[in-house]
Amino acid sequence: MNSTSRDRILGAAGRLFGERGYRAVTVRDIALEAGVSASLVMKLFLSKEKLYAAVQPEESVFAELDVPTTELGEALVFRVLMRRERGMQEPWATIPLAVLDSPNPGATRSEVRERYLDAIAQLIGDTTSDRRFASTVTALMTGFGEAVRTLGLFDSWDFDEVVEHYGAIVQTQIDASKAAR
Template identity: 45%
Template sequence: MNEPSTRDAIIEAGRHLFGERGYSAVTIKDVATRAGYSPAMVMKVMGSKAKLYAAAAPDLPTSEFPHGMDEPIGFTLIRRILARRQADESEPWAMVPLLVQDSPEPAAARRDLRQRYVSWIAGQIHDTSPDRQKSQLVVCAVMGLAAGVRTLGLLGPEEIAEEQLVQQYGALVQGIID
């Protein structure tokens, strides 16, 4: 397996920290420490904290649906959130509200992230309606679970079995889709 580039390592460290703490609470030194580089290297590679923040915006969760998926989309979305929690990976769905709220340009971040996430879900669930209301509801439901389990630590494995949570919450999301 190849080592990530310096830029990729810095962006991933920023993504993780911004997702946990938000823009204001993260310093360049925090990102440098997590990435294993000096603060000077982070600044050289990224240029500024705002540019790092923009680069760390979560990618669309394209890995949500593995090829040959054998369960409904709503369940798979929930399963992937729980898998990322288990692996301590950054959670793009939980990061969205923080990225908007703490963005140097919140209105622009809101427009961009709203368009990206709603359009992506619409494509996955074949929502071609003009208002994409169904897609908006799915985005809200998935973001809510992601924030609850990652930010507040709700519904941990000691409180509910993972498969039970997938079945219960997945059914809610799938109900919106259907």
């Protein structure tokens, strides 16, 4: 029982949950993928639900996003494409699966919705009572993350072309939020 085993378990669980979803993955699947026993998985994480919570992306899609508001659309799109190129988990793409396949979908939906809407609203300065611009940016980015990862859309496009094209679409909502103030 060392940190290497724990790291292997977390890595295996993240991959499997990301590929198949919560319900389709067993503790035995994770243990087999990690090269450890199922009992060690349970000893370290106590339950499949707690392991699932432990592998949710910790990296905030907003961390270190220190760019002018006028460049925010492109910056958000750029980060999705960079995570794809580096083989990293895509938080935007995992939102639907994390909610729908969660052990408690209602609570997860509320928590994820508020976390993302609050962060985007603060980032773009959306002061509307219904956070309409933050909602639209969140929808655009969730759809983009899914389209890039799941459908492989934009694979044949030049990287910079995607950033410019889709970034401009996202930017329209960011600019509209500023205009609504």
